[in-house]
Amino acid sequence: MVGDIVKKEKSKKEKEKEEDHSRLEPEDKTVRELLTEMKDNSELIADLAYAALVYDNRDLAEEVGHLESRMDNMMYQIRLKSMLSARNLDDAEQLSGLLQIASSAEKISDAAEDMVELLELDIDLKSMLPHILEKADEHIHTIRVLEGSDLVGKKIGDLAIESVTGVRIIALRRKGRWIYGPDGKDYIYANDRLIVGGVEEGYKKLRKVAKSKENWKGMKS
């Protein structure tokens, strides 16, 4: 009997915990994890937005939208968690600085989302924007990975693409699906289409390897 009551209480607590968790969807992360992700996203989302405009691409624009709502959600979580952890005025002051940085990152995602709204207007973007954006320091290109390329079947992290070429993969498309902001654990396969950003020389280097015209030299041991 006693055991039953204890069990019941526990399950009630567990239920509360669950409810709490669902309110903090999608994951329960620490303030530090949230802020790291928000910073990374603030850098990725502008790249994605420019790429969406340059290629007049709705999939990329949609991902900007997803990322933006994720940023809103993370902003909400980080605000709640900061409030709960402030014990005195010093804490509150320090946390207000932290929140200012988080909300700036969130503002960047808002700006990026507004930029891709251009795709919804019935205007031909291709006649203007690629032209403009291709003159910037950072270029955006697509690269198709051919069969037989040294890149095929390897992890992005093992290839150390960014540290070898200075080019980062903003997104990749495989069999009609997108992987956005892929990380080091993601593989590259034949026929993947990469959307990359970075300096021109690095892009040329990577393209040669993707087209199997050159071998990859930068393999991490």
Add this chain to the structure above:
Amino acid sequence: MKKVEENLIEMKNISELMLDLAYSSVLFSNREIAEEVIELEEKIDKLYEEVLSQILETCREGNESIDRAKIPLKVADSIERIADAALDIADVVLREIDLHPVVKKSIEESDEVMVRKEIKKSSFLDGKTLEASKMSSEIGMKVIAIRRGKNWAYGPSKNIELKAGDRIFARGPKESEEILDKWLGLKSE
């Protein structure tokens, strides 16, 4: 629209530099870098005003449809807001409040690292231009600022020559920091 294009490109470049500088000013609690972000924001504001007038002027002269003019208008507006956000980040450094320790840890744990390194006297990088150093093209390390004595070069051009004693601030992938350290330790022949 040629002037508009040029100004937009400059705005985009500056806004990206501002964000890099803003995050690194936070990481290194560096007021000088933070102050540069404020100055760059003033530049962006000026460019933004110019772009606005130029677009309106082109439309008035009937050289561009209103619909098409919306494109650069909206892009300029977003870039200006990104620059504003960078400014808010730098502002945290300029206020006399200690940063929460979690902030630096968050930035350090990011995929992209911000580093601050010194060019040693015997280093092979001493006397090389940024382009010849191949930091950007070979290991993806983008130098966002160089401090030489009391002087700073922000968003340095690729022709700038590195000198012993320079302190460089760079941004790049995590795995490149190790390579950069090796390079910095390499002696000139």
